[in-house]
Amino acid sequence: MAGGDQAVLGGGRVNTLRVGWLFFKVGVMNELQYRVNFFVQLFQSLIQVGTGLVMLSLVYSHTTELNGWKESELLSLLGVQILLGGFIHTFIQPNMELLMQDVQQGTLDYALTKPEDAQILISVRQVRIWQVVEVISGLVLLIVGLTGVQSSIGAVDALAFTFALGIGGVLVYCFWLILTIGAFWVVRMEHVLELFEGIYQTGRWPVGVYPGWLRYSVTFLVPVAFAVTVPAEALTSRLHWPTLVLSVAFAAALFAFTRWFWRFGLRHYSGASA
Amino acid sequence: MSSRAAPLPEEGRLRSLVDFYATQMRTSVVAQLQYRAANYFYMLGMVAEPVIYLVVWSTIARQHGGAVNGITAGQFAAYYIVWTLVRNMNIVFGAPFWEWRIREGRLAGDLLRPLNILHYDLAYFAGWKFVVVALWLPIAVGLSAVFHPDLHPSALQVVVFVVAIWGAYFVRSMFQATIGMLNFWTTRGAAVFDLYMATEMLLSGRLVPLQLMPGWVQTFADFLPFKWTFGFPIESLVSNLSTRSLLLGLGAQVMWTVIGYVLFTFAWRAAIKRFSAVGA
Numbered sequence: 001m002a003g004g005d006q007a008v009l010g011g012g013r014v015n016t017l018r019v020g021w022l023f024f025k026v027g028v029m030n031e032l033q034y035r036v037n038f039f040v041q042l043f044q045s046l047i048q049v050g051t052g053l054v055m056l057s058l059v060y061s062h063t064t065e066l067n068g069w070k071e072s073e074l075l076s077l078l079g080v081q082i083l084l085g086g087f088i089h090t091f092i093q094p095n096m097e098l099l100m101q102d103v104q105q106g107t108l109d110y111a112l113t114k115p116e117d118a119q120i121l122i123s124v125r126q127v128r129i130w131q132v133v134e135v136i137s138g139l140v141l142l143i144v145g146l147t148g149v150q151s152s153i154g155a156v157d158a159l160a161f162t163f164a165l166g167i168g169g170v171l172v173y174c175f176w177l178i179l180t181i182g183a184f185w186v187v188r189m190e191h192v193l194e195l196f197e198g199i200y201q202t203g204r205w206p207v208g209v210y211p212g213w214l215r216y217s218v219t220f221l222v223p224v225a226f227a228v229t230v231p232a233e234a235l236t237s238r239l240h241w242p243t244l245v246l247s248v249a250f251a252a253a254l255f256a257f258t259r260w261f262w263r264f265g266l267r268h269y270s271g272a273s274a
Numbered sequence: 275m276s277s278r279a280a281p282l283p284e285e286g287r288l289r290s291l292v293d294f295y296a297t298q299m300r301t302s303v304v305a306q307l308q309y310r311a312a313n314y315f316y317m318l319g320m321v322a323e324p325v326i327y328l329v330v331w332s333t334i335a336r337q338h339g340g341a342v343n344g345i346t347a348g349q350f351a352a353y354y355i356v357w358t359l360v361r362n363m364n365i366v367f368g369a370p371f372w373e374w375r376i377r378e379g380r381l382a383g384d385l386l387r388p389l390n391i392l393h394y395d396l397a398y399f400a401g402w403k404f405v406v407v408a409l410w411l412p413i414a415v416g417l418s419a420v421f422h423p424d425l426h427p428s429a430l431q432v433v434v435f436v437v438a439i440w441g442a443y444f445v446r447s448m449f450q451a452t453i454g455m456l457n458f459w460t461t462r463g464a465a466v467f468d469l470y471m472a473t474e475m476l477l478s479g480r481l482v483p484l485q486l487m488p489g490w491v492q493t494f495a496d497f498l499p500f501k502w503t504f505g506f507p508i509e510s511l512v513s514n515l516s517t518r519s520l521l522l523g524l525g526a527q528v529m530w531t532v533i534g535y536v537l538f539t540f541a542w543r544a545a546i547k548r549f550s551a552v553g554a
Binding site for chain 1: 313319326329342462476
């Protein structure tokens, strides 16, 4: 073998990022074979956006503001929710579905016996690149919504938004993985998808509208509020710095917990042939 | 040898069909009772949807002196809590799953069975409903304790409701199966199914009570099947529909079930001609 392959063959530790990048490239190449799917996805995104807009216009035909949020502000929130949803559908959900399937069929063994960290491997194996259309449609809604917001958006707001969105991505990843790890105990997990999608829809509305018990649930138990509302707050001049700091601390704690829970779950996994 | 073979019990055809349904339903009850956690996952995800609508509309109702278009927060609560039962009832073998059935080669085996595949689906999901409703009861009690629904149905309404949720089940089964036939022609039906679901969402009373829709939308919805699978069953229990509207609604459900069945039969005949088993 050529010397260049030494790293891949175990001569040195393969860089985590490089593994992720390689999987990403393979995933993209796989998806590019199915180009018609782009148009299917485009059409599906249009339907999704259309339904969201109809609901918004219905709500605002009966009121001028919902819990202090005007229509254009809520449009931005919808944009953030769809954008983050697109990110989830592109990178997170396909991997979690694959993990569930692997546990069910016993094929997870193949991932576990590889030299790289198993959690990283199972998190980067698949990418559904056409779902990026959703990210773009969310971004369009966000921009359209923001043009209707009175106050101007400064560089700091935009930065805080991007940062909060990144934190949101980490939170949703952790939450999804925690749910999926349940597959080590509960075999039939396919409905978890519906559970997540259902709960994720709560992010379309500002977390403040929900009654107390539900508000705390979708903030701490299921971090949809942190993932969607906090970034949207950054853009509509509602974000207080302590909230951002809290979300960072929460994301770090949740990530550590997820890491522990993954290892704990793995110890309960006996493989297909064991 | 052949003289001793018993003749097929022709006169018992209906009885054996009833027998078949009863057995298939019992089987699905026993099977689904084993997957209580999976059923609850599904149900909790599903309950999130109406709870969101309920919270949004009762917030607006409170902001505007207690009602939107004459619907109070308590009535919204009744609408969306009954919604959860109706939604559970009208979950059927969905159109996208026909793709799975064809792709995995299951259909080839199903075709060898003596009855049309629709009977198996109808009976299996009908049995499942008994498990689902039993699991739903604690959720309904919880939601009622939190949201205080304003619900005072008459005895007639309760009777009509019990019939109407099964009507909704049959209407939706027929149309989902008909749309499912699309999978025999394309593997990219997802966009069409999404369009169908979005139309249903808006015109059925799933998203909002149809009263909140503009007048022309309501008129439009009257002439389509969607309303009879969501709005009508819910309103038969929560609104003060006249006896005439209640009976007309049940009639509409029968009519749409028949129309759906005829459509399915035509689609199925055309579809099955195109079918060649994977690997054949």
